[in-house]
Structures are given as C-alpha cells and as structure tokens.
Amino acid sequence: AAAATAGWLAPGATLANTPPEVPDWMKRLGFPVGDRPYGRPSDHEGHVVRRVIEGLSPSNHSTASFTPLGDLHGTLTPNGLVFERHHGGVPDIPPAEHRLMVHGLVERPLTFTMEDLLRFPAVSRIHFLECAANTVTERAGPNRESVQFTHGMLSSCEWTGVPLRRVLEEAGVRSGAKWVLAEGADAAGMTRSLPLENALDDALVVYAQNGERLRPEQGYPLRLVVPGLEANLSIKWLRRLEVGDKPWMTREETSKYSDLMPDGRARQFSLLQEAKSVITHPSAGHVLEGKGFREIRGLAWSGAGRVKAVEVSTDGGRHWRQATLHEPVLPKALTRFSLPWEWRGETAWLQSRVWDETGYLQPTREQLVAVRGETSIYHYNAIQTWKVAPTGEVTNERE
Amino acid sequence: AAAATAGWLAPGATLANTPPEVPDWMKRLGFPVGDRPYGRPSDHEGHVVRRVIEGLSPSNHSTASFTPLGDLHGTLTPNGLVFERHHGGVPDIPPAEHRLMVHGLVERPLTFTMEDLLRFPAVSRIHFLECAANTVTERAGPNRESVQFTHGMLSSCEWTGVPLRRVLEEAGVRSGAKWVLAEGADAAGMTRSLPLENALDDALVVYAQNGERLRPEQGYPLRLVVPGLEANLSIKWLRRLEVGDKPWMTREETSKYSDLMPDGRARQFSLLQEAKSVITHPSAGHVLEGKGFREIRGLAWSGAGRVKAVEVSTDGGRHWRQATLHEPVLPKALTRFSLPWEWRGETAWLQSRVWDETGYLQPTREQLVAVRGETSIYHYNAIQTWKVAPTGEVTNERE
Amino acid sequence: ASADAGPPAPLGLGSEASPAEIDGWDIDVRPDGQGLPEGSGTVVEGERVYEVHCMRCHGIFGTDPGWDVLAGGRGTLATDEPVLTVGSFWPHATTLFDYTRRAMPFDNPQSLTVDELYAVTAYVLHLNDILPRDAELDAESLPEVEMPNADGFIPDPRPDVEPQAEPPAEPAPRVR
C-alpha cells in the first residue's frame, strides 16, 4: 500500500512544500487571531456544501437542500450543513417579537416570549432528523450520483430546549386531550397534528442547536424536535400549540406524508422513521486512490430507539460481516459503524444493514417494493448498494 | 412571574407582529432553500462571536480570542466559536501538500498524506480543550466583565481522527522511547514534548471537528488532541512526530506553561487541567428580566476523567445545593449542570464547585493563592463568583 | 394529563393568552368544522377568485403540472401513475380551506378574505366535480362535503416487512 500513496499529489499540488522542503506557510505569518469573529471552513473545503437539485421544484422557496454525508465524519452535522426542506422560504424573525401560544384543551392558555422559554429547565439531547422523503429517488432503482443526494435529507445535532411535556404542563393539559397541533410562523404556516402520546414522551421545544441558537433555516428562534418521527413533524419557527381531542387532518398529513399503496389506499400517520443505514465511506462519487487497507464507514439509525447491530457486505449481500459500533450509541441518534477492509482491486458491491433494539431489520429494496410498490414517496429505508470498480471509482449501481 | 414578562419587548421591538396580529413574516416568502450553501447564524445573533482583548498583545498574530460561553447552550461549541490561541497566525495549508512525518525512535520512519491518514480506522470522541492560561485574569480578584473573557479559552467538540497510538504503532515504537515531540506547521513551529504514556493513552491525530474537516484556526488539515491536558499540547497544523527518550525542553515547556511559585521555583510539565466549573446562566453581563423561577446553569469539567458532583451556592458559599448533571457525562468532556432557582429580587452571590471521579474538589481562590501565590499564570481553576443585584444586573464581583 | 404521578406545579412562566389574542392566531380548521369562521362563498364567486389569485400557477382547470395539481386524477390511485389531487385523494374538504387560508396564494399567503376562502374552496371542489356550479359553502356546509376518497386512508400497519435474517449471534463490537 505504501507504493500506492508514495508521492501521491492531488491535481495542482506541488512538491515545493513537502519533505525535505520547509513549507512556505512556516515562513510567514498566517491570518491573525480574531480575523474571523465567527469562523468558517477552509477555502479548500469549498466543495462541502448543501446542494439543491435544480429543477426538482418550480420554486426554490419550496424544495430541499441536501447534507454532504460523503464528506462528513463522526455523527454530528455542522449547523451550516444541516439539510433544508422549507415550503415557503426561511422567515427572518426578530426573537424579541416571536411568541409561542399554547391553547385549546388546557387550563390556562398562555403566551411565551423567548425570555420565558429560556427560563424553563433546559435539556440537551442528540437526535437525528430525517425527512420522510429521504432516499425516495432510489425506490425505482439506482438514481442519484452521490450519498449527498440519495440520503442527504438526514442530519444529527445536539438540540437544547424545553421538554414539550413541560411546556404543556405549564398550561395544564385537560382531560380528553389526545392530539397537539403544532404551527410554524413561516409563509407556509406549516402545521401538523402530533399524537399527545409523542408530545408527552420525548418531544422538545428547541431554541439551540449544537451549542448556539438555532440557525434561521432550522427554525430560528424556536422549533419543535420530535425524535424518531418524520422530520416534517418537527415544526420550525414554532408559534402555536393547540391541544385537542382529534387530529386536524392538515394538508401535510393527508395530501402529503401519507403512503399510497398499490391498492390505491394510503397509510396515514405513518410517522416513525424505521431503522436505516448507509455506507458513507466509500460512497458514490468517491475514488479509491490505491489498493490495500482502508475502512468502510457508515451511519445507522432508528426512530424506534437504539441501533443494535450493523452488518456490512462487500459482495452485494452474499456474505455479511458484523461492523463495529462507535460509542456512544444513543437512542434516535445517528450511530457510526465501521469495518476494516483490504481492497485488492476487485469489483466490489458494498451494502450495509441494521437491526435496531426492537429486532427490526432494514429490508432489501425487493422486500419493500413487494409490499409497498414503487409509487409511494415516503419512508423508503431499503439497503443501499455502491459499486467499486477496479479503477477505484465508486458509483450508485446494483449488480 | 407572569406579570414580569407580560408584554416584555426588547428595545426596538413592536407589537405589530404579536398576538392577535398575524406576523409579517407569515405573509411573504422567506429566503429560498439553498440560498446559503454553507449556512451562518441569524443576523439577530450577531453579538455571539469570538472576541479578542485589544491591547492584550502587541500583535494579534499571537494572542487569544474567547468563546462566548454566556450565549451558548448544551455542551458543544460550534466550530465558528471555538476559542483561538495562535503564536504566529493561522496558516493556509492546501491539504494535498500537507504531510505528517513520524521518525526518531521508531522501526520505520514514515510520511503520511491526508489520504493515508483517512484510511486508518477512525474514532470520534467529545473532549474539552482548555488553554492552561484560562481564567488567569481572576487570580488577583474579579477582573473581566463576562464569562466570555474569564473562562472563554474553553471549548468542546466531537473530534474525529486516528488514535495517536495507532499512528505510532504503524511506525513501530522502539524500546527506550519515553517522549514524543509534536510539531506544528505554523509560523511559530509550535512544539511540545508529550510523555509517551499520554501519547499511547487517549491522544488523537484529528482531521475533523463536529462532523466536518477541521477549521483553519483549529489546525486544518491536521492536529493533535490530547484529552484532559493543557490545550497547548494539542498541536495544530501537525506536521511532525519525533519519538525520543527525553523531553526536548522547548520554549513552551520552560519559558511558558510552567508555573512559577512564590519561592521562585517553577513547576514543569504540570500538564493536567484540574477539575473546574463555572456558572454560565446567569453570568456577568446578563440582566435578569424578572423575578420568579429561572434555572441556574453552568459547565463543569475535569482533565482527570468524569465529573462526579457539582454544588451551587446562591449566598457566596455559605449554603450549597447539589446540582443536576446532564447526561451523557463523558470523561474529559464538558458536563452541563443545572439547579432550579426562585429569585425574589435579593442580592445573590452565585458560585459552583465540582468534584471529579478522583475525589478532587475545585478549590476556592483563597486556597489556591495560599499555595501558589498570585504571580503564576497557568492552571487557575478556583471557584468563580457572580453578583446578582436587586436590579437584576449580574456582575463579576465578590462579597 | 399524564399517566404517572401527575403534572408538576406551574412555574409561573408566560403570560395569559386572551380570547382576542387566540382568535387572531387560531387559523386552523378541523374536519368537524371546528375553527371555521363566519362567512360564505359560492362556486361562481370562487371562479373569479381563482382566476385572479390561483390560475397563474395552477392552470385554467387546476390540472397544470409543475406546481401541485389540484384537480383530476380520479381513478388513478391504484395505477402506476397515480395523480394525487383534491378530488382524487384528499379525504376532507376542510383541509382545502385550512391550507388555502394559511399557505395560498403561495407568494401572498393569508391575504384572502374569509368569503374569498369559502368561494375558492367551493370552486376547487367544483373543478373536481365534487360540488355543482350553483353551490355555496359556509361553516355549516363545508364539513358536510363528501369527498370521493374519504375512505381511502388506513392506519400505519408497520412493521410490514418480515426480517429475513437473524441478528448476529455475537453482540456488536464497540469502540469509543
């Protein structure tokens, strides 16, 4: 393997700064401390950005941008790279003018300022958010050119805020309550009905993300985070919670986010993001620069709880080896897995599959399609395949 | 408490967007998806930045910028806000031209490209980094106006890379080895001697931070992270590791980072960051907007391992109450603590103190100064006091 | 409210929301009509509203592709190319009022009057052959509109795929 990388240089690189030469940047001062009061990535990482699929929607005010999972490491998504899905653009809300109203089947209808919400006992939890439509393009067969576009409506952050339960209790939930309506303050007035059971379980009213206040496109100054369920429920720019006895049947739980089956009927309130995994390194678009040792790495997650085990295949599912899970393995959070691999230059078909703690196993595409057909949009969580060619090129292809 | 916040508006805010009015931003489209391929915080959070103390150093190429701990939540530091301490500015290193050389008392002297390092089995760990000089200004009594400047040379990230041990093993450490020299590729050629014991324990050769590649000012493309020890050891822009049998006695372990005692002798290789805690909410510069319930929140950490317990006092240390620790409590990582508090408008003196799993208790300033005097610069970890005045103003004062 | 020891004492945070304040913000509508405001609108009035405020995006008959298709698609749900519209797919007519009120026109939301909302709701239902040309809608009649696909929705039956392999016998190796 040493031979493969000896003298390896990316296009445009020179040997003027490699041993035995003293690199130029040791001979002159760099940029000063405090030059960037709020920092940004190296210019050399300019390719690591969220990307929109042009033409996917007639208006970029309602479309998605994708997280570059193939360029990321560990389990957290930097705030600048968290995928987006907005239905009326990103509002610019002055936090002093933002209010959260809680009403309906409650003892005391209340309005909270951001100040009020910051005074509640706070909790911080790491959870993934995945759009229900993530990976939809792969249902009918390999489609997109990289894991950014096949799986990039997925992110993972440390969320800080108040348990939704605590906010509802402050208003006093009345008997008979079964559902909570959550409404956003964006131009789409995004609205979903959340089962009270989930609202009282682990849902959070969130004002901070990875240590700092929410980013505008993640709901600044306030959002819901409903761990494990389809991300559309995690209403951004949260302005209103109404407690009720029935669901509201909003457009986003009837026309959208319902799963049309081959018999013409649609599954409704199919909120859970079932267990799923994907290999991120190597993945489509990568090129293996040399034979020999490397590590296969990926992400696994389950809306039902913790990841229990992951297996990896390099021959398209004929043989499987158990992967190592990276601690901490948190519930409803991304879990990094890895497997050592000695690549000898053969064509390889990389796959991963995950079991979660409920015993659920990530299905193959064939299994999923046999039950759900090819026309439904949401909740596609089948095993993904990447092809490694003898040239080292990795593509989104199946055998 | 409701009375205190009813109708509360920050300066400049109007009632045109609060109930019953429909806020303006629900009536027009926001900015489109993908407008910011790499996102940034809301303009309303423009005050949350790293800050340099002007005049602290004659050149901002060698000074520090401070993390705004009083504006942060949870336990992670966003990459854009991680404190800085550089000695010759921040170099701009093209990753394809960067090399890590490993030599000295090894079987096989090796040079690694970034590609090589990315092929090693990777691990991700959350650890704090604290400058040995953090909080030095408070040794002689209350000094700086906010927790950003008293404690802001502190950050916490998920670091991804290769165990240093694994990199050394690839070269084969020879018998007799006791120290490792780590050298940066900046204009300061920053260099430290690290005991081999620490090198083989939990030190990491790191290329990613909170999910993405290192930021330039955090060592892009490669750095060391030595958990629990003074952050100066976590050499940035890492280019060379030499294995040897004795320490090198570099300027940074003799002239600097040694602790001068009142008797004129200096403690050397005092590498450990002993247990420390500080209340971040409320802290100096904050103003309590109203009486009633609020939460006291802070951060606790220990270079020796896990936080075991934290106590909080609101009366300057006369009475202590045990705080709640927020999971996960990870070794050599920031731990969030909290305590519910009903503020009735009295003058309060807020303090926190931490025990770590070794039984070590964070000392008072008096205890520390009795042993170490007032002239040494590094490793000041005493209990911090904030004063809350009846007006709600919080300042850096002691009784 | 909860199954266990009961809710904790309120912390005294937040301010009382008055009925007038709630009224200004409570824009949702439920299938049983809860939330529908006073007012009314006819299909004929709705045609005019549609032409002025909707047609440029959704087309003359609500069937233009590109933006969401509003009409047509009946009988396509069980085919390979299902066309999901208000008429072919939506189970409740109230959702149309609720969604139009909060989100349409896409670039000028919350701009229509209550009467305009009833009217355009009636017109879109008419485009879907659900209401006759002389129909009128108000808080009472809207919830009673019978939608063709009202019975088309079923609860989530997942997990719906049998695991086809046993989990590994050994517990997963872990690294920190």
Add this chain to the structure above:
Amino acid sequence: ASADAGPPAPLGLGSEASPAEIDGWDIDVRPDGQGLPEGSGTVVEGERVYEVHCMRCHGIFGTDPGWDVLAGGRGTLATDEPVLTVGSFWPHATTLFDYTRRAMPFDNPQSLTVDELYAVTAYVLHLNDILPRDAELDAESLPEVEMPNADGFIPDPRPDVEPQAEPPAEPAPRVR
C-alpha cells in the same frame, strides 16, 4: 512499545521517510545537543544579527517590554513582580537556539542561517551576562552553557490543595 498484547501488524499506510527528507524537517534541538547542526557563531557576530533582525522588537538590550523581554530580571523570580527572561528563568541554552530557529524573527521565521543562529544565541546569552563578549558557540559548546536558573524547575506536585468539603452524600441527580 505498549504494556499489553503488543502492537498490531502495520496496515501498510504511509510512505518511507528517507534520511534526507527527515533531515530537512527535523529542526528541533535537545538540551543534550541532539539536533544541533554544524556551524558556529560568536557574540560579536551575534550583535550584528541582533541589530538587523531582532532589535526592532526586543529593544537595544533585549529588555524592552511589550514584546517578550529577553534579558534582565535576575533575582526577581521570588518577588511580587517576577521578570522571566532567558537569563532569569530559562533552564537550557539549547532552547534559545531551537526557538529562534523555528519562530524568530517573528515575522520572518526560519530565515536565519545556522551560523547566524549560533551567533544570535551567543549574543542573547551575552546580554544576560551568561557568556563573555569573546565567546563563540557551536554544537559542542552550546549544550555546555550553564544557565543561572538551571535548577529552578520542579516536577508537578499537584494535587496541591486539600479538598475542604466532603462530596454530597447522595449521588448527583441526572437528567437526559
């Protein structure tokens, strides 16, 4: 190398570093002289180097405040206002060579020749009354320079403060 089962088999990553490559990058110097290059320089030559390359920041006698103070301060270590300099504080003369080579002049590091480095090292030691005006330094003599504060350093004695309270009797409450 390690205490346990022994190191794993190499993965075959990286490329061999040749002696010439190491030589170009291995700029450090140890107290025992390991790493010192061939060459030499005198105090008198060093005065000239200092005037051209150092004086504008460190002052005529190395005692200007602002930037780091290089000379003086003897006898101040145990006082309330200790002045830490090469002469008053530094335990090894080799550190001066090593640090100057890698980091000085501050705005033009790694620009001096080996002979200039020996010379300016000699001169800064002379400014501190450690070397006489006719001294010369090379790889052999530099490690033998006796520094005034050579014995001024002690190992880390921490923990050095007795805990003055017992930890709470109850284990810390936890929240997730």
